[in-house]
Amino acid sequence: MGDKANAHPGAAGRATAADHPASVRNVVLVGHCGSGKTTLVEALALTAGAVNRAGRVEDGGTVSDYDEIEHRQQRSVQLSLVPVEWDGIKVNVLDTPGYADFVGELRAGLRAADAALFVVSASDGVDGSTRMVWEECAAVGMPRAIVVTHLEAARADFEEMTRICAEAFGGDDPDAVLPLYLPLRGPEGPDGHAPVTGLTGLLSRKLFDYSTGERKESEPGADQLPDIEAARNRLIEGIIAESEDETLMDRYLGGEQIDVKTLIEDLERAVARGTFFPVLAAAPAAEGARQGLGTVELLELVTRGFPTPLERPAPRVTTIDGEPRELTACDPDGPLVAEVVKTSSDPYVGRVSLVRVFSGTLHPDETVHVSGHGLADRGHEDHDVDERIGALSAPFGKQQRNLTHCIAGDLACVAKLGRAETGDTLSAKGDPLLMEPWQMPDPLLPLAIQAHSKADEDKLSQGLGRLVAEDPTMRLEQNQHTHQVVLWCLGEAHSDVALERLRSRYGVQVDVVPHKVPLRETFAAKSGGRGRHVKQSGGHGQYAICEIEVEPLPGGTGIEFVDKVVGGAVPRQFIPSVEKGVRAQAAKGVEAGHPLVDIRITLLDGKAHSVDSSDAAFQTAGALALREAAAEARIHLLEPVAEVTVLVGDAYVGAVMSDLSGRRGRVLGTEQTGGGRTLVRAEVPEIEIGRYAVDLRSLSHGTARFQRSYARHEPMPAQVAEKVRQQAQRG
Numbered sequence: 001m002g003d004k005a006n007a008h009p010g011a012a013g014r015a016t017a018a019d020h021p022a023s024v025r026n027v028v029l030v031g032h033c034g035s036g037k038t039t040l041v042e043a044l045a046l047t048a049g050a051v052n053r054a055g056r057v058e059d060g061g062t063v064s065d066y067d068e069i070e071h072r073q074q075r076s077v078q079l080s081l082v083p084v085e086w087d088g089i090k091v092n093v094l095d096t097p098g099y100a101d102f103v104g105e106l107r108a109g110l111r112a113a114d115a116a117l118f119v120v121s122a123s124d125g126v127d128g129s130t131r132m133v134w135e136e137c138a139a140v141g142m143p144r145a146i147v148v149t150h151l152e153a154a155r156a157d158f159e160e161m162t163r164i165c166a167e168a169f170g171g172d173d174p175d176a177v178l179p180l181y182l183p184l185r186g187p188e189g190p191d192g193h194a195p196v197t198g199l200t201g202l203l204s205r206k207l208f209d210y211s212t213g214e215r216k217e218s219e220p221g222a223d224q225l226p227d228i229e230a231a232r233n234r235l236i237e238g239i240i241a242e243s244e245d246e247t248l249m250d251r252y253l254g255g256e257q258i259d260v261k262t263l264i265e266d267l268e269r270a271v272a273r274g275t276f277f278p279v280l281a282a283a284p285a286a287e288g289a290r291q292g293l294g295t296v297e298l299l300e301l302v303t304r305g306f307p308t309p310l311e312r313p314a315p316r317v318t319t320i321d322g323e324p325r326e327l328t329a330c331d332p333d334g335p336l337v338a339e340v341v342k343t344s345s346d347p348y349v350g351r352v353s354l355v356r357v358f359s360g361t362l363h364p365d366e367t368v369h370v371s372g373h374g375l376a377d378r379g380h381e382d383h384d385v386d387e388r389i390g391a392l393s394a395p396f397g398k399q400q401r402n403l404t405h406c407i408a409g410d411l412a413c414v415a416k417l418g419r420a421e422t423g424d425t426l427s428a429k430g431d432p433l434l435m436e437p438w439q440m441p442d443p444l445l446p447l448a449i450q451a452h453s454k455a456d457e458d459k460l461s462q463g464l465g466r467l468v469a470e471d472p473t474m475r476l477e478q479n480q481h482t483h484q485v486v487l488w489c490l491g492e493a494h495s496d497v498a499l500e501r502l503r504s505r506y507g508v509q510v511d512v513v514p515h516k517v518p519l520r521e522t523f524a525a526k527s528g529g530r531g532r533h534v535k536q537s538g539g540h541g542q543y544a545i546c547e548i549e550v551e552p553l554p555g556g557t558g559i560e561f562v563d564k565v566v567g568g569a570v571p572r573q574f575i576p577s578v579e580k581g582v583r584a585q586a587a588k589g590v591e592a593g594h595p596l597v598d599i600r601i602t603l604l605d606g607k608a609h610s611v612d613s614s615d616a617a618f619q620t621a622g623a624l625a626l627r628e629a630a631a632e633a634r635i636h637l638l639e640p641v642a643e644v645t646v647l648v649g650d651a652y653v654g655a656v657m658s659d660l661s662g663r664r665g666r667v668l669g670t671e672q673t674g675g676g677r678t679l680v681r682a683e684v685p686e687i688e689i690g691r692y693a694v695d696l697r698s699l700s701h702g703t704a705r706f707q708r709s710y711a712r713h714e715p716m717p718a719q720v721a722e723k724v725r726q727q728a729q730r731g
Contacts, residue, residue, distance in 0.1 A: 309409025581622025
């Protein structure tokens with residue numbers, strides 16, 4: 001790394017099918033919105049030769065085509081793949097969205113990649129969300145490197161940003177986060193700002209000048225050497241500290257000059273192991289230039305320092321029945337195991353699936369088994385089905401290049417998988433297998449919708465089905481208590497995109513309505529009621545009288561019906577009719593239209609007529625008796641209470657606890673979880689946390705996470721209950 005002069009594969013930079021896992025690198029770009037990820041992808045494509053100097057993409061399209069689709073994907077926040085080739089290595093670059101609402105797309109990118117490039121803006125720094133993703137990568141041992149962008153900004157300071165990255169990402173070992181290159185600045189302009197025109201390689205002691213649009217190598221001047229040596233010595237010490245050769249540090253401290261080749265080999269191994277995290281700098285190419293600053297160095301790091309798919313452990317796989325199955329890591333000749341990491345719809349070719357192959361080799365037009373399990377709670381049906389796939393292709397902007405195959409370790413787009421959804425496993429038809437699913441964030445922002453018109457109502461179900469098939473971070477709920485259709489999303493931007501996709505892709509116009517929480521009613525004290533249903537209008541009449549007593553029960557009990565009739569006042573055959581009537585009325589509610597729960601209804605007495613009594617008459621009498629008992633009693637409105645756990649940085653604990661208290665929450669306790677974070681446990685009425693996913697993000701600057709689960713229903717405060725009753729009366 002850093003020793004090559006002008007390596008450039010020219011027109012071969014547009015990647016095709018790989019023939020061996022060792023010639024593949026899968027890298028995901030991570031960073032907050034505006035950090036420059038998509039611009040960096042364009043710069044890498046230009047340097048690799050996938051885009052030529054005239055601004056043309058091979059096979060037809062233009063750079064503007066590529067910009068348009070990629071920037072649109074960034075705004076509408078979708079994972080995108082750009083495969084390029086460098087030095088005979090196929091590099092699958094996965095560009096992820098920077099918005100927190102689309103962390104599902106980010107998780108998909110992490111699943112498909114073997115290493116991560118964290119893109120950090122020199123003018124904006126490291127945000128809390130990026131730190132959290134770094135910790136996720138650290139937990140699974142994913143190799144990482146850092147790319148500092150926006151060096152052209154007036155307040156950009158590469159050295160200071162390197163220090164911030166070491167502090168944010170280095171943990172207990174900040175010397176594991178060190179730059180491989182230092183920016184080379186040109187003369188100061190009228191504004192006093194010296195632009196970055198090249199890089200200084202610390203290991204090679206070479207200068208790489210990009211000012212002409214072509215990377216040119218030269219030797220540093222005598223006045224530059226002192227600064228180079230200070231940074232170089234620190235880098236060497238950091239590399240040696242991670243070396244597997246335990247004698248290297250003693251030799252270095254003893255004054256021995258360690259060979260640069262040895263240092264580079266140790267650096268590459270440390271990066272691949274995920275124990276050393278180099279910092280690089282990059283900037284897009286000027287108009288008409290062929291190479292963006294730092295892109296050659298970055299491609300060298302990816303191809304030489306990042307691990308091959310062979311170095312990734314085989315995924316955990318079972319048979320459809322759950323029996324464990326051992327796989328050889330990334331064997332192109334092994335049993336087929338691939339995963340759909342993204343699903344999208346194309347107006348011309350239909351559903352397109354982005355697939356990572358972990359074992360075996362995928363071929364066009366073959367029949368595969370599609371297995372999908374574990375997301376039934378999000379509106380995804382479990383399924384096991386054989387499907388014939390269509391063409392395999394490598395995407396690049398609006399262009400698609402057909403592939404003859406896709407081996408273990410590689411990625412490809414697959415057409416015509418009509419049933420496959422994101423997260424599904426593709427395997428051989430005769431040997432169906434299932435990969436362990438990756439962790440999906442729980443959508444916690446409800447969006448209640450209804451069809452705008454009758455025509456939309458006819459298309460709504462199909463449109464929603466396609467929507468959740470593409471996005472497993474979205475949950476579809478048909479609430480049986482409130483009778484609402486609810487899309488659970490990760491945030492406001494997520495919900496906005498969902499509505500736009502329904503409208504533009506599937507032609508479904510919907511209206512957003514207030515989300516309802518499932519309230520309940522119950523009796524506050526014992527009460528009695530008499531139901532009298534007596535009608536005679538000629539012919540067969542209706543006659544039924546019953547007397548009941550209603551008393552409250554502990555929460556969660558439900559409804560009990562007790563028969564204490566003596567002497568046959570209510571004939572045996574009509575007692576179930578009374579029960580049916582009171583239960584039907586309880587389901588409708590007795591005050592504000594919410595189901596009645598946690599009561600015991602005792603049938604005490606009644607009267608019947610030998611001719612005019614009937615099942616229907618006693619059902620009506622039972623309902624009337626319950627309504628009369630409610631009119632004589634005080635009715636409590638019960639609201640659902642959620643158990644909420646918030647994982648938040650220590651700096652925001654006070655603000656979070658104060659906010660929860662303002663939502664009528666009861667803080668149950670806190671506990672330190674390490675890493676400067678605290679877990680806050682509380683119980684909060686669900687009616688108060690409908691927008692908590694949005695509010696907590698704002699409160700904690702995007703650094704907090706929360707989970708919620710239903711705890712119980714409990715009485716609503718009188719003043720809040722009165723507002724609900726008034727709203728019910730107005731409705």
